[in-house]
Amino acid sequence: MLQDTLGANFTLDVAGSAVYSSPMLNKYPYAKEHPRVYSPAVAVAAHANVAVPVSGGNLTFMFDNIDKNIQLELPIQINVTCAGSGPCFTAPAPPPPPPAGCSNFAGIWLNKPTSVKSIHYNLSQANGSCVVIGLHDCQFHNNSIAHGDVLYWCENKMAGTLKLDSPFDLLKWSNGASWYREH
Numbered sequence: 001m002l003q004d005t006l007g008a009n010f011t012l013d014v015a016g017s018a019v020y021s022s023p024m025l026n027k028y029p030y031a032k033e034h035p036r037v038y039s040p041a042v043a044v045a046a047h048a049n050v051a052v053p054v055s056g057g058n059l060t061f062m063f064d065n066i067d068k069n070i071q072l073e074l075p076i077q078i079n080v081t082c083a084g085s086g087p088c089f090t091a092p093a094p095p096p097p098p099p100a101g102c103s104n105f106a107g108i109w110l111n112k113p114t115s116v117k118s119i120h121y122n123l124s125q126a127n128g129s130c131v132v133i134g135l136h137d138c139q140f141h142n143n144s145i146a147h148g149d150v151l152y153w154c155e156n157k158m159a160g161t162l163k164l165d166s167p168f169d170l171l172k173w174s175n176g177a178s179w180y181r182e183h
Contacts, residue, residue, distance in 0.1 A: 008063065008070035015057025017050045025070055102130040103149045103162050105171070109179040113168055121179065 007026025011018050050057075059078065063070060106125040110118040123134040130146045135153050144153045149162040151171065160179070163170040168180040 006067045008065045008068045010064070010070055010072070011062045013058075013060040013062060014050045015052040019050060022070075026068060102146050105132045105146055105151050105162065107169075107181045109171060109181050111177065111179055113180045 007024040009022045009024050011022070012020040061072065104125060105123050107123060109121040109123060111121075112118040121134060123132050125132045125146070132144045132146055132151060135144045144151055146152075151160045151162065152158070153160065158174055160171045160173045163172065166183065168182055171179040171181070173179070
């Protein structure tokens with residue numbers, strides 16, 4: 001190993017871009033038999049133009065220790081600023097709202113207001129969707145469609161109207177049957 005390559009250094013990486021690399025730090029006393037810590041306080045200014053993706057980025061310290069060690073004193077203060085004509089930070093777009101007039105029918109529905117000796121119907125509905133999955137009807141399987149507070153089933157031959165209530169939501173079917181969903 002070459003004498004002039006002995007030492008240690010570090011690099012600060014922001015979102016995949018090196019913004020600061022220290023010089024080779026080898027001008028401090030060190031002996032393997034009697035290691036000592038020598039750490040002058042050094043303020044470092046790293047001016048960089050790094051575009052951080054909307055998904056975020058990491059701050060990473062990478063160390064090269066060549067027969068000597070380096071330790072950074074913690075805590076470390078890092079000030080991040082931005083400049084330019086555009087906004088520095090943008091919030092992610094909010095999720096799309098559910099379709100207008102489409103209630104949430106997802107959950108475990110019971111044909112009696114108690115789970116004892118009750119038939120359980122497990123309905124699922126993707127966020128923002130009016131398609132309800134889990135009902136089997138009329139000799140075949142298909143999805144049901146929600147519109148407003150009404151769930152259409154069996155090729156629209158059956159309709160259930162949702163009433164939000166406590167302690168159970170009520171789904172009142174056009175054939176007179178009632179289903180209950182506990183909160």
